[in-house]
Each structure stands twice: as C-alpha cells, then as structure tokens.
Amino acid sequence: MSHNSSDRIVSALREWIASAPAGARLPSTRALVSRFEASPVTVQKALRTLTGQGVIESRPGVGTFVREARAALPQDYGWQTAALGTPQHRLPTVTPALRTAPNDVIALHAGYPDKELLPGRLVRTALARASRSEAALRRTPAAGLPDLQSWFASELASYVPTKSTPPAASDVVVLPGSQSGLSTLFRSLVGAGRPLLIESPSYWGAILAAAQVGVELVPIPAGPEGPDPEELARVFSRTGARAFYGQPNYANPSGAQWSADRAGLVLDVVREHGAFLIEDDWAHDFGITTDAVPLAARDHEGHVVYLRSLTKSVSPAIRVAALIARGPARDRILADTGAQAMYVSGVLQQAALDVVTQPAWGTHQRGLRGQLAARRDLLVDALREHTPAAHLEFVPSGGLNLWVRLPDATDLTQLARDCEARGVIVATGDEWFPAEPAGRYLRLNYAGPNPGAFPEAARIIAAALGG
Amino acid sequence: MSHNSSDRIVSALREWIASAPAGARLPSTRALVSRFEASPVTVQKALRTLTGQGVIESRPGVGTFVREARAALPQDYGWQTAALGTPQHRLPTVTPALRTAPNDVIALHAGYPDKELLPGRLVRTALARASRSEAALRRTPAAGLPDLQSWFASELASYVPTKSTPPAASDVVVLPGSQSGLSTLFRSLVGAGRPLLIESPSYWGAILAAAQVGVELVPIPAGPEGPDPEELARVFSRTGARAFYGQPNYANPSGAQWSADRAGLVLDVVREHGAFLIEDDWAHDFGITTDAVPLAARDHEGHVVYLRSLTKSVSPAIRVAALIARGPARDRILADTGAQAMYVSGVLQQAALDVVTQPAWGTHQRGLRGQLAARRDLLVDALREHTPAAHLEFVPSGGLNLWVRLPDATDLTQLARDCEARGVIVATGDEWFPAEPAGRYLRLNYAGPNPGAFPEAARIIAAALGG
Numbered sequence: 001m002s003h004n005s006s007d008r009i010v011s012a013l014r015e016w017i018a019s020a021p022a023g024a025r026l027p028s029t030r031a032l033v034s035r036f037e038a039s040p041v042t043v044q045k046a047l048r049t050l051t052g053q054g055v056i057e058s059r060p061g062v063g064t065f066v067r068e069a070r071a072a073l074p075q076d077y078g079w080q081t082a083a084l085g086t087p088q089h090r091l092p093t094v095t096p097a098l099r100t101a102p103n104d105v106i107a108l109h110a111g112y113p114d115k116e117l118l119p120g121r122l123v124r125t126a127l128a129r130a131s132r133s134e135a136a137l138r139r140t141p142a143a144g145l146p147d148l149q150s151w152f153a154s155e156l157a158s159y160v161p162t163k164s165t166p167p168a169a170s171d172v173v174v175l176p177g178s179q180s181g182l183s184t185l186f187r188s189l190v191g192a193g194r195p196l197l198i199e200s201p202s203y204w205g206a207i208l209a210a211a212q213v214g215v216e217l218v219p220i221p222a223g224p225e226g227p228d229p230e231e232l233a234r235v236f237s238r239t240g241a242r243a244f245y246g247q248p249n250y251a252n253p254s255g256a257q258w259s260a261d262r263a264g265l266v267l268d269v270v271r272e273h274g275a276f277l278i279e280d281d282w283a284h285d286f287g288i289t290t291d292a293v294p295l296a297a298r299d300h301e302g303h304v305v306y307l308r309s310l311t312k313s314v315s316p317a318i319r320v321a322a323l324i325a326r327g328p329a330r331d332r333i334l335a336d337t338g339a340q341a342m343y344v345s346g347v348l349q350q351a352a353l354d355v356v357t358q359p360a361w362g363t364h365q366r367g368l369r370g371q372l373a374a375r376r377d378l379l380v381d382a383l384r385e386h387t388p389a390a391h392l393e394f395v396p397s398g399g400l401n402l403w404v405r406l407p408d409a410t411d412l413t414q415l416a417r418d419c420e421a422r423g424v425i426v427a428t429g430d431e432w433f434p435a436e437p438a439g440r441y442l443r444l445n446y447a448g449p450n451p452g453a454f455p456e457a458a459r460i461i462a463a464a465l466g467g
Numbered sequence: 468m469s470h471n472s473s474d475r476i477v478s479a480l481r482e483w484i485a486s487a488p489a490g491a492r493l494p495s496t497r498a499l500v501s502r503f504e505a506s507p508v509t510v511q512k513a514l515r516t517l518t519g520q521g522v523i524e525s526r527p528g529v530g531t532f533v534r535e536a537r538a539a540l541p542q543d544y545g546w547q548t549a550a551l552g553t554p555q556h557r558l559p560t561v562t563p564a565l566r567t568a569p570n571d572v573i574a575l576h577a578g579y580p581d582k583e584l585l586p587g588r589l590v591r592t593a594l595a596r597a598s599r600s601e602a603a604l605r606r607t608p609a610a611g612l613p614d615l616q617s618w619f620a621s622e623l624a625s626y627v628p629t630k631s632t633p634p635a636a637s638d639v640v641v642l643p644g645s646q647s648g649l650s651t652l653f654r655s656l657v658g659a660g661r662p663l664l665i666e667s668p669s670y671w672g673a674i675l676a677a678a679q680v681g682v683e684l685v686p687i688p689a690g691p692e693g694p695d696p697e698e699l700a701r702v703f704s705r706t707g708a709r710a711f712y713g714q715p716n717y718a719n720p721s722g723a724q725w726s727a728d729r730a731g732l733v734l735d736v737v738r739e740h741g742a743f744l745i746e747d748d749w750a751h752d753f754g755i756t757t758d759a760v761p762l763a764a765r766d767h768e769g770h771v772v773y774l775r776s777l778t779k780s781v782s783p784a785i786r787v788a789a790l791i792a793r794g795p796a797r798d799r800i801l802a803d804t805g806a807q808a809m810y811v812s813g814v815l816q817q818a819a820l821d822v823v824t825q826p827a828w829g830t831h832q833r834g835l836r837g838q839l840a841a842r843r844d845l846l847v848d849a850l851r852e853h854t855p856a857a858h859l860e861f862v863p864s865g866g867l868n869l870w871v872r873l874p875d876a877t878d879l880t881q882l883a884r885d886c887e888a889r890g891v892i893v894a895t896g897d898e899w900f901p902a903e904p905a906g907r908y909l910r911l912n913y914a915g916p917n918p919g920a921f922p923e924a925a926r927i928i929a930a931a932l933g934g
Contacts, residue, residue, distance in 0.1 A: 051621075052614050053614065054624055057625075075769065080769055080794045082741060083709040083710075088659060115605070118604055123604060131590075136591055137782050138783060138784065154521030162535055165542065169521075176786070177808060177809065183807055189550075205809070211806065212806040301544065316607075316810075317604060317605065317813045317815075319812045332551060332554065339675045339679035340646065340650055342644060345643075345786045348815070359525075359527070362527065
C-alpha cells in the first residue's frame with residue numbers, strides 16, 4: 001500500500017505543526033491531496049496517524065486542528081520507591097535477545113526466523129479469512145477453540161504408538177504464546193519458593209519466567225545427547241523437586257537433541273521420582289536432518305506436560321501455543337490460564353488452525369527444512385574458515401542457532417561491544433545459564449539475518465576476538 | 468461462506484468413518500463433490516476439519532484414510548496428587564459469568580455486550596487491512612506498537628487539564644487483554660502476602676487475579692457515590708497497604724460512578740498514604756447519561772495507574788488493553804509483562820488502532836450510547852413491572868449491568884437453578900464480593916441478550932423468587 005507516501009505526509013505535516021500555534025486549523029483534505037499529490041486515502045491515513053500521535057484533533061463537521069502542546073515538566077516519583085519496596089523477584093527489563101536492530105547491521109542475536117522463512121501468503125490469507133468469520137466478533141472458550149484443541153491433540157497423537165492412549169482434545173489448553181505457558185506451568189506445577197530442575201544451559205525465557213514466579217532453579221548439566229540421567233536422579237532425590245524443565249529437541253541455545261535412549265532414561269527417572277517433565281517443544285517445526293519426535297508421545301501416565309508453540313514457525317503475530325497435560329495437572333493449568341488471560345483471541349486461533357491444516361503448510365515445512373540446512377551450513381563454514389578461535393562442539397540437527405564456545409579468557413561484554421561497533425550484533429551466552437556460566441559462549445542465529453553476510457560476520461567476530 | 472454445507476459433510480463422513488475399519492480409504496474428492504452436491508472447496512474444508520479432529524489422515528499423492536482408532540483406556544493419575552501438593556493459591560476453574568449459553572435461553576449472566584452492539588464492519592475491515600500489513604509477519608516491541616501507545620496516551624491526555632503534564636506514549640504498556648494487566652499490577656505493585664484494598668462488591672476477575680497472585684484483599688464498602696474516603700483512610704493506616712483497586716466509572720457489578728467530589732477525596736487519601744490507585748476504566752466506552760472521565764487525568768505524581776481495555780467495546784477477538792503508569796512503577800510493570808507475555812500480537816494491535824482512529828468509531832460510539840440507554844431502560848421497566856421483590860438501588864448512568872438486591876432470605880443457588888429450568892440464566896451476586904456478601908444480589912446484563920425478552924425474563928425471575 002501507500003505506506004511510504006503516507007509517512008512522507010506525516011513528516012511534512014509534523015514539521016508544519018511544530019511551528020504552528022495551538023488551535024491552528026489544518027488545510028482541508030482536498031488541499032492536502034493537491035499539495036502532496038497523493039490520494040485522499042493516503043492523506044486520511046496520514047491524518048489518522050497524526051491524531052493517534054496526539055498532535056492534531058478533528059472536530060467532525062468543523063475541521064482538523066493543531067492540539068494544544070503542553071510542556072512536560074520533570075516530575076518527582078520518588079515516593080513510589082517506598083510504596084513499591086524491594087521486588088519479591090527481580091526481573092531484567094530488557095533482554096538482549098529481544099532487542100530490535102537497525103536494518104544495516106548483521107543481527108545474529110535474535111531468536112526468530114527471518115520473514116522469508118515464514119509462510120507469509122498462508123498467514124495473510126488465513127488472517128483475511130478469519131476476519132470474515134464468526135471468530136472476528138466472538139469470545140472463545142477458556143481452553144481454546146475446540147477444532148484447534150483437536151488439531152494440537154491429533155498432531156501429538158500422530159507420534160503415539162498404536163497400542164497406547166493418545167491425548168484427547170480436552171487435554172489441550174490453548175495459550176496466548178508459549179511464554180505465558182511457562183509462567184503458568186511454573187506456578188501450577190511448582191510454586192514460589194519450590195525447586196525446579198532445569199538443563200544448563202537452557203532457554204532464557206524459561207529462566208525469566210522462573211524468576212517471575214519465584215521458583216528456585218536447580219541446574220542439571222546437559223550435553224549434546226541430553227541431560228545426564230544419573231545426575232538428574234541424584235538431584236531429584238536431594239532436592240525433593242517434582243518437576244524438570246527440558247527441551248528434548250534442538251534445545252535453545254545448544255541445539256542438542258536427546259537421543260532416543262537418553263530420552264527413555266530421563267523419562268524413567270522422572271517417573272521413579274513421581275515428577276513432571278515439562279517438555280518445551282519450541283523447535284518442533286525446525287528439524288533439519290532429523291525430526292522432532294515429542295517425548296510426550298512415550299508417556300501415558302501424565303508425567304510429561306507438553307508445550308508447543310506456533311508463534312515462531314507460523315508468524316510472530318500469531319501468538320498461539322498449546323499445553324497438553326492429563327489428569328489433575330491439566331485442571332490446575334486451566335485454572336491458572338483462566339485467571340491470567342481468560343481466553344485467547346479467536347481470530348488468532350482461527351488463523352493458526354487455518355494455516356496448519358492447509359496442504360500448503362506441509363509444502364512450506366519441507367521447503368523450510370532445506371533453507372535451514374543451507375543457512376546452518378553457510379554459517380558453520382563461515383565460522384570454520386574465518387573464526388578459528390570459535391569452537392563449535394557439534395552441528396545441530398535442527399533449530400535456529402549455533403552455540404559456539406570461545407576461549408575462556410574472552411571478555412564477552414567487550415566482545416559484544418566490539419562486534420556491534422563493526423556492525424554485527426551477537427547474543428552472549430551468559431543469559432542462557434540458570435547459574436554461573438560453564439564457559440564463554442555465543443549463540444548465533446542462522447535463521448534471522450541474510451546468509452550472504454555470514455562470511456563477513458564471521459570475519460568481524462574473529463577480528464573482535466583477536467583485538 | 469458454505470459453513471453449514473461443510474458441517475453437513477463432516478457429520479455424514481464421521482458416521483461413515485465410525486463404522487469403517489482403520490486404514491479404509493475415503494472416496495476421492497471428486498466422488499464426494501458429486502455425492503454431497505457441494506463445491507470442491509466445501510469438500511476440502513470438511514476434509515481439513517476431519518483431519519484436524521484426528522479421525523482421518525491424508526497421504527499426499529495416495530489418498531485420504533481412516534486413522535487407526537485407539538481405545539482410550541481409563542488412566543490413573545493419582546500420583547499427580549502428591550506431586551502437585553496443595554495449591555499455593557486456590558482458584559476456581561470455571562466462572563459462571565464466563566459460561567457459554569445455548570441460543571434458546573435468555574442469558575442475563577454474561578459480562579459482554581451483544582455482537583450487534585460491536586462495530587462489526589469496522590473490526591472486519593481493520594483485521595483484513597492488518598492481514599495485508601507489515602504487522603502480520605512482524606514482532607512488535609515489548610511495550611507495544613508505538614502508534615497504539617501514542618493513541619492510548621493521547622486519549623487519556625484529552626482529559627488532562629491544560630496546565631498539567633499529560634501522559635507520554637512511553638508511559639503506556641500494551642497488554643493482551645486487561646485480565647493479564649490485573650495480575651501484572653497485583654504482582655508488580657503489591658506482591659504475594661501483602662494487602663490490597665478493593666471496593667466491595669468489585670469485579671470478580673480482579674478477585675480472581677488477586678487469588679492467583681496471592682495478595683491479601685481488604686474490602687472497602689462502596690455505595691452509589693463510590694467508596695467511603697474516611698473508611699479508606701482508616702484501612703490504609705491500619706493495614707499499611709500501598710494500593711487500592713477501584714472502578715471510578717460504572718463499577719462492575721454495581722454500576723456506581725464516583726462523584727467528582729468523592730473522586731477528589733479518594734485521590735487525596737491515596738496521596739496522603741503514599742499509595743497507588745489502580746483505576747480500572749473497563750467501561751470507558753459505555754457511558755449512557757454521563758461520560759467516563761478517568762480519574763488518572765487528575766493525577767500528576769504517578770499515584771494513579773490506569774487500565775483501559777478495548778476488548779469489550781471493539782471485539783472479544785481483539786484482545787488489546789493498555790496500562791498507563793509513570794515513574795519506577797511503569798518500569799516494574801513492563802518487566803513483568805515482558806516475563807509474562809513478551810509482546811502482544813501486532814495484528815491485533817494494528818487492527819485495534821485502525822478501529823479507534825476511524826471517524827466511524829465516533830459515530831458507532833454515539834449510536835451505542837442510545838442503544839445501551841434503550842436496553843437499560845427496558846430492563847429497568849420490566850423489573851419494576853414484573854419483579855417487585857427485586858430492588859434496584861439506583862439506575863446506573865453507564866456500563867452494561869443492573870445490580871439488583873433480593874430479599875435477604877433468598878437462596879441464590881436455588882434461584883439460579885429455578886431460573887435456568889425456566890430458560891433464564893442469571894449471575895448470582897456472591898462472586899463479586901471479596902469476602903462475605905453484604906446481601907443477596909443478582910447482576911443482570913442488559914447489553915447481552917435480546918431486549919425483546921426482558922419482560923419474559925423479569926416474569927421468570929419473579930416466578931422463581933415467589934416459588
């Protein structure tokens with residue numbers, strides 16, 4: 001659409017408004033159309049933007065006027081310090097991995113795939129269809145749109161061995177994104193002040209949600225094959241913990257996938273300790289040389305609580321995820337999501353269901369596999385060629401990231417600053433450790449930036465390391 | 468669209484599938500088109516629904532097959548009872564006011580306006596436009612879409628006296644609905660185990676969020692003019708509380724609007740005690756004979772934290788709300804929403820902004836005022852004529868509900884059951900009391916059901932009361 005053209009009018013009018021007295025009348029739409037050689041639609045859009053920004057106001061039937069500009073006096077909010085007290089749980093305000101970056105840098109830090117890896121046409125069509133459907137004006141049940149619950153259940157059921165009981169649609173609770181699912185799980189299954197076992201390193205969003213809820217994290221070392229089952233058993237016994245948070249497929253940040261044997265041993269330990277395994281299958285759609293088979297498919301006694309998100313693979317604007325749990329755990333989860341969010345937008349649920357039930361979704365997923373493989377290999381090659389000091393412990397068989405070890409003497413903060421000064425943004429690994437980091441790492445996202453820039457990025461990291 | 472037609476095919480095929488052996492092949496799409504005299508699009512839609520329900524699976528290039536039906540064995544999840552322990556904060560699973568009701572009853576219990584009171588055409592157009600925009604495939608900043616932040620700030624600024632400092636766009640945090648805003652506020656400004664003052668009666672969603680967070684509610688009696696400032700001051704002093712949750716405009720459930728004088732006195736008490744007033748302006752768009760002037764507009768020292776939702780007035784599918792706060796409180800709020808939800812769907816934010824910046828939104832709001840007035844008056848008249856035992860303390864000047872007092876001897880549970888047996892669903896008042904109810908009440912929503920049924924509903928309530 002005429003996005004740029006409307007922006008141009010907004011800028012020009014803002015300049016004029018800045019020097020105009022409060023209450024001054026803007027030229028008529030017709031006059032603006034002719035002055036800016038733009039369509040009436042574009043001019044109206046610009047006026048709506050300026051109204052939204054609070055700099056003009058329209059009085060129907062009279063005209064559009066410059067709003068009274070009011071001086072913003074510096075205020076003293078010091079009294080709040082006493083009222084707020086010390087926070088019960090300290091949270092970081094801005095997380096580097098969520099930073100938005102300007103277009104002219106190579107952004108290796110983000111946790112999302114590039115727009116070109118998304119099923120853009122499917123998403124737009126599905127949203128347009130949902131806008132015409134009943135879902136656009138209706139409230140949905142607290143646990144989710146029944147057809148979407150069915151879809152999540154049947155996706156997981158497709159991995160369940162024939163003789164076992166597959167999950168039912170009623171085991172599914174739809175969520176406004178998986179981050180809120182993490183808080184819900186930690187509140188419902190663990191609770192403030194109680195221990196939660198977690199792989200180390202692990203997803204910073206889970207570490208953040210744990211801080212918000214106030215659960216006590218107990219790190220379990222995890223290698224390329226998964227967490228060590230003996231260590232897990234020892235820590236369960238020692239702490240009396242009743243839950244373990246893990247990512248069996250393409251763990252964020254390391255990219256590790258638990259082997260089938262290891263997964264079986266971990267599940268046995270969890271069962272023996274009468275505990276829950278919170279399986280975060282965030283990368284379900286991002287397999288490259290293997291498939292992400294949910295560990296939840298091997299559990300029939302309600303030990304595994306399964307978290308599956310569509311946000312990263314469908315679109316960041318489709319904030320839809322699901323929790324699949326059985327027994328009393330499911331009831332407690334639903335009570336928490338109800339108190340937290342009441343229900344999820346029906347438009348987003350309808351659009352998500354539409355996307356994942358189109359035949360073209362399968363085609364898209366097959367294409368994505370190839371694109372991720374190519375991008376991953378390009379970044380691996382670039383690092384091997386240009387950044388010999390960066391050590392890649394293994395090449396992940398899925399996911400979006402490489403987890404690169406640096407020399408122990410590396411000053412990560414300085415490195416990140418040096419890289420940024422040269423036009424590359426990296427995420428330093430410390431954020432992914434629930435306690436002290438076990439080494440100096442970078443997490444490099446190969447799915448976000450333009451792969452053509454990988455060699456240059458690798459050279460810049462090497463230069464910063466060498467400097 | 469061919470919604471009914473596709474449903475008909477789904478039903479017919481489900482019957483056939485129920486009697487078919489696992490692995491049986493479904494007739495080709497062409498054969499189904501001819502058998503059901505439907506279009507290929509309709510048949511494909513039915514097949515997608517069945518795939519989503521997990522009863523069939525398609526193998527590309529081969530055909531569509533009946534999935535193996537697996538017997539659901541009853542499972543024993545008793546071990547979870549020990550793992551979960553006693554909940555730290557007990558939550559109800561289903562809230563009567565959120566119950567979905569069949570079409571053939573008169574549903575006076577719900578908290579939402581009827582679809583015909585929503586700006587349906589504006590919402591659909593806005594969603595369709597958003598589906599074509601950048602917002603459909605992009606992540607938005609944690610605090611919200613900048614233009615939407617500006618709009619929320621400028622709406623509140625329009626009530627701020629000329630000499631005072633208006634809120635800035637950066638004071639706004641966009642939320643996925645106001646319910647999550649309540650939990651965020653209670654966590655960030657109060658904290659588990661600490662006291663929060665609340666009007667009695669008050670919104671059940673706030674009582675629920677308080678239970679989830681574990682704050683200790685301290686009720687403040689509130690009449691048609693608002694809460695009693697002297698009682699408020701006494702309770703602030705006695706408890707050391709640092710926050711008060713209130714609804715100055717058209718409180719849910721009572722419909723009370725604080726008088727300007729009373730609001731000033733309440734704000735003085737809050738200031739004197741170095742406390743926060745959490746202003747829930749849920750009914751901002753539902754004024755009838757008065758306007759909802761935010762109390763936040765009279766505060767320049769960061770004492771009032773303002774919660775404004777668009778979900779009820781724009782569409783239940785547009786889960787978008789905002790918190791406006793200043794100073795360190797705003798930082799703490801943003802840290803919590805980041806940990807809880809990361810960010811809000813850009814499609815919903817873009818669509819919400821589109822709706823509220825259209826000139827037709829103003830037209831819609833003026834029409835809504837008249838419709839609410841007519842509906843309110845019809846229900847008031849019906850109750851006065853047919854339900855003399857129901858006492859209406861005052862006719863609210865805005866909002867969606869009447870708050871009706873019943874004789875003290877009324878058995879509310881029995882009454883609700885008797886009404887429902889006669890085809891009327893009512894919400895009993897007990898849920899709106901943070902502690903013991905001060906009397907027997909019903910909350911009757913005049914914005915939801917067909918107003919033509921109000922006399923019949925009033926007669927049925929009278930019959931149930933008399934029986």
